[in-house]
Amino acid sequence: MKIIKLxxxxxxIINFSQLKSDEKFDDLKNKILKNVxxxxxxxxxxxxxxxxxxxxIKLVVIKKINDGLSEEQIYEFLKEKYGEWVLFxxxxxxxxxxxxxxxxLLFLLGGxxxxxxxxxxxxxx
Amino acid sequence: MKNKFFFITIVSFFIFCFIIFxxxxxxxxxxxxxxxxxxxxxxxxxxxxFLENEVSSKEIFNDNNFxxxxxxxxxxxxxxxxxxxxxxxxxxxxxxxxxxxxxxxxDNAKKFIDELGNPYSQILIDEEGTLAVEFxxxxxxxxxxxxxxxxxxxxxxxxxxxELLQEIEMYLK
Numbered sequence: 274m275k276i277i278k279l280x281x282x283x284x285x286i287i288n289f290s291q292l293k294s295d296e297k298f299d300d301l302k303n304k305i306l307k308n309v310x311x312x313x314x315x316x317x318x319x320x321x322x323x324x325x326x327x328x329x330i331k332l333v334v335i336k337k338i339n340d341g342l343s344e345e346q347i348y349e350f351l352k353e354k355y356g357e358w359v360l361f362x363x364x365x366x367x368x369x370x371x372x373x374x375x376x377x378l379l380f381l382l383g384g385x386x387x388x389x390x391x392x393x394x395x396x397x398x
Numbered sequence: 399m400k401n402k403f404f405f406i407t408i409v410s411f412f413i414f415c416f417i418i419f420x421x422x423x424x425x426x427x428x429x430x431x432x433x434x435x436x437x438x439x440x441x442x443x444x445x446x447x448f449l450e451n452e453v454s455s456k457e458i459f460n461d462n463n464f465x466x467x468x469x470x471x472x473x474x475x476x477x478x479x480x481x482x483x484x485x486x487x488x489x490x491x492x493x494x495x496x497x498x499x500x501x502x503x504x505d506n507a508k509k510f511i512d513e514l515g516n517p518y519s520q521i522l523i524d525e526e527g528t529l530a531v532e533f534x535x536x537x538x539x540x541x542x543x544x545x546x547x548x549x550x551x552x553x554x555x556x557x558x559x560x561e562l563l564q565e566i567e568m569y570l571k
Contacts, residue, residue: 312536315429325501326536329527336528354534355431 298338305334305347308361318361430555431534437550440532447499447507447521458520464493464570465544468518469530471502472510474538480557481514487563488517492570497521500530500538543569 306320313324319331330351337347351359363369442455459465468484470477488495497518499507504523511521524530533542534553541554543566552569554562 310429312429312431315427325527329501329531332526333528333531353437354531355536356429358429358431 301344302334302338305338305344306331308348309334309351310359310361312355312359431536434552437534439544439548439550440529442529442532444498444522444524444529447497447504447523453520453522458496458522459544459548461494462546464546465496466493466566467496467498467533467542467544469498469500469524469533469535469538469540471500471538472506473502474500476557477539478510478514480539480559481517483558483560483563484517485515487558487566488519490567490570494519498524498529498533500524500535501527541566 303320307318309319309330311317311319311322311324311327311330313326314322317327319327319334334347337350342350348360357363357366357368363372365373439455439459443452444455444458445451446453466487484495487493495518497520499521501524522529530536530538530540533540533550535542537555539557541558542550543552545551552566554566558566
């Protein structure tokens with residue numbers, strides 16, 4: 274009886290860890306697919322699309338994850354094949370620095386204007 | 399003075415934005431990957447269409463001549479349109495024409511070849527479309543020129559026509 278109990282506990286633990294790893298795999302796969310643009314239906318991600326291209330990319334991503342490639346390595350592979358635009362999340366480089374820095378600059382500028390006006394108002398009062 | 403400066407800054411900002419957006423209107427909003435980048439051919443193993451055995455990229459691209467890889471499918475209407483151009487290209491002895499049958503049904507593909515002729519020296523099967531991804535293709539038809547160093551030197555997206563045939567012949571010279 275004790276052996277059966279132990280076996281059952283062992284069985285449950287094994288299956289639980291298996292489920293966990295499947296979940297991890299799915300999370301990573303979905304994260305990557307949501308960040309890859311479908312080049313056939315260009316407003317959609319590969320995750321949302323059912324085009325032939327998207328179906329092929331899904332298979333390639335699954336294969337690459339199974340081969341042990343990291344998220345970054347898979348992005349690099351896709352970038353090499355289709356260019357930077359294939360990713361929704363652009364990387365900071367010489368072509369995209371305005372895109373990344375402009376909001377920060379505008380935020381700082383807006384903050385400076387508000388701060389200046391407040392100081393002036395305070396001084397006037 | 400201060401108001402004038404503020405006014406000029408705001409107007410300049412809007413003019414700047416207008417120019418940027420106006421220029422953007424003329425740009426195509428359909429993204430096409432770069433077609434002129436030189437890239438090495440991927441290393442792969444594929445199934446031969448007729449012999450049904452597995453062949454490696456090394457075995458396929460083993461000769462010291464130019465290769466043209468054409469991605470096609472029987473369900474693709476533009477492929478039918480470009481087939482006559484491929485038949486002309488197949489007569490050129492300085493190149494080897496490789497076909498990559500993309501996400502297709504074997505019987506339909508066979509019918510397509512029987513009906514329109516076989517311009518390819520070898521046809522590979524890409525049932526899942528993953529091989530096309532390795533080549534950086536995203537649809538059918540697409541055609542790649544591969545030089546003697548086994549590098550992809552040019553990619554044509556969409557069906558070939560007479561003008562593109564002349565362009566291909568220029569690359570082969």
